[in-house]
Amino acid sequence: MYQMSAIQKSDKKHGFIFYFAMFLALLFLSATIFFQSHFYPGTMINGIKVSLLNTASADRKISEAASAYVLTLRERGNGKEMISGTEIGLIPNVDNSSTLLKSEQNKIFWAFSFWQTEALEFGNAFTYDELLLSDKFETLGCMDESRVIRPQNATLRYGNGSYEVIKEINGNLVNKGLLLFYIKNAANNGKGILDLDDKQCYIDPKLRSNSTKVANTKAKVESYLASKIIYQYQDGSETVDSEEISQWIEFDDELNILFNHDKMKQFLKELAAHYNTLGKEREFITASGKKIIVGGGDFGWKVDIKGEVEELAEAVVRCETLYKEPKYLQKGAARGLNDIGTTYIEIDLSRQYLWYFDEGVLVAQGAVVTGNVSSGYKTPDGIYSLKYKIKNAVLKGHNYRVGVSYWMPFNNDIGIHDASWRSQFGRDIYLTRGSHGCVNASFYLAKTLFENVSVGTPVVCYY
Incomplete structure (x- = not known):
């Protein structure tokens, strides 16, 4: 029986390898030629699959996608709004055509692109009419002032001797500039969904109820309520306690503690009536022993309302308990209505x-x-x-x-x-x-x- 020699076997093996290599080379060459005009497998333009398509077919598919494009805005409160491609004049971007995009894939070692995902995904394939998009933007429901709920910071409210934390209101006021930027970006890249919360397009409260600032302010303002200032006058007294102090305390948008000076002045004006004698009529015993009524002039006690507001606020901030006499602009010679004295x-x-x-x-x-x-x-x-x-x-x-x-x-x-x-x-x-x-x-x-x-x-x- 005929048997191949070792030399013959070796020649046959070498021949097989040669032809297989020639086959692979031909296959690689054919694929290289094919991918000169066709997109690689897995290629996406604006999220549109153009795998193995030539540039003409890809352009048609992109054009069809532009016509059918709809951008869905997901808003707070489960709200949704739609912007269609036709409303904003969406068309393929001629400055970024598939032919130009394909040229970025024309590499000799095209096979390596399978491991380079950035070479398979392209964006910015659409363009839009600026004026049409601007007009559509202004008519969005989230732009309607009558529907806007403005954000409110967490704050504090007094009741029953303490302060309650009032939770912030997120509202739905959008950052117009930021939202417009993301809408344009979505349209350029054919993105179908824009979640306004995910993109942080809302203007949120700066101060939340669980913040350290809220806790610290609550502790501080409640310490003010422990103050007690007692004003004594000739026929009685007036006590400034937590109920009165709470009427004076307010907060700004950043929860800084403020004293309402107008309310404090009103309180002190009423209090001053017990101290002021300036201009009031008084009984006076003349040198001849006759009792008369005399009034007017510029002599007498007069409380310094403005100065006392400052001193009173400082006493509250220091959480003091004290008996206090108001600050005066001028004083009489003696206490009481008959303050002329004996000199x-x-x-x-x-x-x-x-x-x-x-x-x-x-x-x-x-x-x-x-x-x-x-x-x-x-x-x-x-x-x-x-x-x-x-x-x-x-x-x-x-x-x-x-x-x-x-x-x-x-x-x-x-x-x-x-x-x-x-x-x-x-x-x-x-x-x-x-x-x-x-x-x-x-x-x-x-x-x-x-x-x-x-x-x-x-x-x-x-x-």
């Missing part, structure tokens, strides 16, 4: 007479001449305080300039001074030959007053 200057404008009492003791007295009634310079009645005192002053007015040795003003430019040009005082001189409003006194009386009276002393004027 004062008394001027009876009808009798044209002046007395000065120091702690109830008469120190000086004498006749005076006050404002000329017939000329309209009548000296105003009321309770005032001595503003200052100086020697050797020059008094100026309409058609007069006169020097005096002692000048003691108590009501703007009205004051007590010596009048060396007068030889008589008292009686009814003031009716026709009085002063320009000042209280004219003899040199001796003016000197005695100047040497004994203090700035701030009450000056009681009455008719």
